[in-house]
Amino acid sequence: MRRTVLLLLVCYIAFTVAGSAMAMADKTRIKVVASTTQIADFARQIMGDTAEVVSILAPGADPHTYQPTPDDVQIVLQADICIENGIHLEGKSWMATLAKDAEKPLITATTGLQPLEIGDDDQKVLDPHAWFSPKNVALYVNNITKAMAGYYPDYKAEYQARSKLYLQQLRVLDAWIREQVNRIPPQRRILVTTHDAFNYFCREYKFNASNDFLSIAPVGWSTGAEVGAGITPERRKMVVKSIKESGSPAIFVETTINPKQIREIAQETGVAIGGELYSDSMGPKGSAGETYIGMMRENVLLIVNALK
Known part of the structure; x- marks a missing residue:
């Protein structure tokens, strides 16, 4: 009986310690809030298990017409950093507004991109859907990697290594698309x-x-x-x-x-x-x-x- 009680006690302590360690590990993960599912995926590819990445938009949602909810405000308030696509993809700049109101740093993934102009001669607009070219996604990835390495220098080498692998995958994707389209x-x-x-x-x-x-x-x-x-x-x-x-x-x-x-x-x-x-x-x-x-x-x- 004593041996059984002792074994149960040891197991309980082990599970408690493990649970506490996991809880502590989770607390130290960087909280990242992305505007769209694509941006969230790029952040996960770069940051891996060092971050918990949440997308404001659910799959199937339209970023142009999206109206932030009180739940979104709370999600951003709990974030360490926010990422948006930019070029007005997020209609009326809702991601930038959420980040500003919560006083959170904001990364714009399309910084430095030369966007296409669309529309008629009377009303030209910049096209925000730049991720439909894997070559443009390379710029997204480099922007996110550089910014995150700046904010979290302890992870710089890891982020750069992950980014290097993902950029290679994007080059393979581009070559494969050309092969299929041909x-x-x-x-x-x-x-x-x-x-x-x-x-x-x-x-x-x-x-x-x-x-x-x-x-x-x-x-x-x-x-x-x-x-x-x-x-x-x-x-x-x-x-x-x-x-x-x-x-x-x-x-x-x-x-x-x-x-x-x-x-x-x-x-x-x-x-x-x-x-x-x-x-x-x-x-x-x-x-x-x-x-x-x-x-x-x-x-x-x-x-x-x-x-x-």
């Missing part, structure tokens, strides 16, 4: 989506030659009250005309945008819906698109299979 004849590289999220992808991989290698979409780059928002009769006519003239075999809906408009255009033009692409958000946990590399892989396979 299976589509140039005249069939017509990418029509719900909104202007794929300009960098089209420019990088030579889709939509008739539209200066930019997105063909009925809705502007923002779906909310930001500049360039919404669908106009003129824009809708342009998209319908482009589809009919190009003979595109398929058009695509997006995970973050209401598919109603694009489905109506598909019916009007007689083309198929090629599938649902990840755009402003990655996929939910457990899905094939839950990481940046995963979402790009799934998008490319879907596009190639529909258009080749």
Whole structure:
């Protein structure tokens, strides 16, 4: 009996000490709050287990129209550092406002990027969807790595090592995308989506030659009250005309945008819906698109299979 009691006591102490150690380890982890799922993934790739990274946006949410909640305010108040995409992806700069109000440092991942200009001559805007080129993501990663190493110099070597590996993975991803896209004849590289999220992808991989290698979409780059928002009769006519003239075999809906408009255009033009692409958000946990590399892989396979 004594031996049994003693064994139970030892086990209890061991579990208590282990639990306390885990709790202490968790307390020392850096609390990072990212605006979007993509930014959160980049931070996790760089910081590993040194950080607890939370994304304000859930998978499937639209950053252009998002309205922060009281829960978001509390999440940012508990953060050590915040990261945003920038270039007005976060409609009305909601991430910057949350960070400023909570007096938290803010990293803008697109610092130094030369963004594409889109829109008509009367109303030009800068396109914030820069992550659709892995080459641009390299800039995101370098910005986050440099900033985090500055804030947390004890982890500098680790962050740089992780970043180096991830940058190699991005180069492999870019080469793989080019290989896959080359299976589509140039005249069939017509990418029509719900909104202007794929300009960098089209420019990088030579889709939509008739539209200066930019997105063909009925809705502007923002779906909310930001500049360039919404669908106009003129824009809708342009998209319908482009589809009919190009003979595109398929058009695509997006995970973050209401598919109603694009489905109506598909019916009007007689083309198929090629599938649902990840755009402003990655996929939910457990899905094939839950990481940046995963979402790009799934998008490319879907596009190639529909258009080749």
